[in-house]
Amino acid sequence: MAQNVEAWTLLALALVVIIIRIYVRWSLVGPKGFQLDDYLMPLAGIVFVLExxxxxxxxxxxxxxxxxxxxxxxxxxxxxxxxxxxNRVAGSKIQVLGWSLYVAILWLVKFALAVFYSRLTTGLQNLPQRVRIAYVILGITWLATQLSLLLSCQPFHAFWQINPDPGDVCQPAKSPVYVLVVVLLNIVTDLYLLSIPLPLLWQVKISLKQKIPLMGLFSGAAFVITASIIRAVMISVAGPEGAVAGSKWACRETFVSIVVSNLPIIQPLIRRGFKKIGLSQLFSSSGKESNGRSYPLSGRGRQTLASHADRITKKGKHAQGLTQTQVSAWGSDEHILTSPEPTSKEITVVSETIVQTEQWNRDRAPQPTRVSSPNQWDARGTTHAM
Incomplete structure (x- = not known):
């Protein structure tokens, strides 16, 4: 009974997190601004119900x-x-179905994260390419897990064969193919997804006390990896209770995966909650800045930067201090590294580059953008030492 209560409680909490995510996204961009990950995550919730x-x-x-x-x-x-x-025949069939549902949820969440990262890295060179590679890796590994689940035992009905003994690979409750293939590919894909946002967060020039909670938001895959390893160990050592133990830990790992993958999305509410209890400094950029290096802007990023600077100039303000991370955040609908309404205290600095846009004059050709840096560039691209 206690195990059943735990499973349904985890399901309810996961669905609440998904609903909060939908609310946050609805508030930020509206239903017309929903992206693919905004549909993949509710779909993962539905599959979690089935699991x-x-x-x-x-x-x-x-x-x-x-x-x-x-x-x-x-x-x-x-x-x-x-x-x-x-009971043994039906239980074995449920185990095969449960493994398929378990894999479906994990990979739906991974694809949703990859889509989210594609928006987060908009306008930055190299990082969008790594997201595209993630799509390929996720597609290949999902196919590999499904093929291992469906083809490792032949004929297929041997998965629920009682007598004679069908062999370990045809016993879904403890199949070494199921356990090893799914766990290894799950860990590999989670580690690759971690490699996309963490370098960006670590190298931005913000205070360490702001950097740590942000990295914590994006490091949830580490908990999923831990839960995955525990599940594999429990299946291997649980003995006759392996089927129940595996199902229980599958629900736990799924719950952790859904919650931690949605934390970066719902962080505006987390920020608001910390502010109410007097811990808003965890998300402020005050304090000593850490050294960081820049990610070069792509052509799309430079265009976004110029467009945003021109809008600010037309309002009578100087376009100073616009950084590559802000271009990424403003170019999409995410506000992870900067606040939704950036101020001088909330801006995250990725590089030392300062962009200045001269006032537009309709009677003459526009002047080239000037960049203040250790070397001064003229309109022809020639470097002049300062």
């Missing part, structure tokens, strides 16, 4: 029985079409 139901059935309806953990003599003693026989 939880499957995990419940294994323990509640089929007594946690599968075609695993049976000695040869016990297999021969099981009467075909008896209650135990039927």
């Amino acid at each position: 939880t139901v499957a995990a419940y059935l294994v323990g509640a309806n089929y007594e946690g029985l599968t075609n695993s953990y049976i000695s040869p003599s016990e297999r021969q003693a099981i009467v075909p079409n008896s209650k135990e026989w039927n």
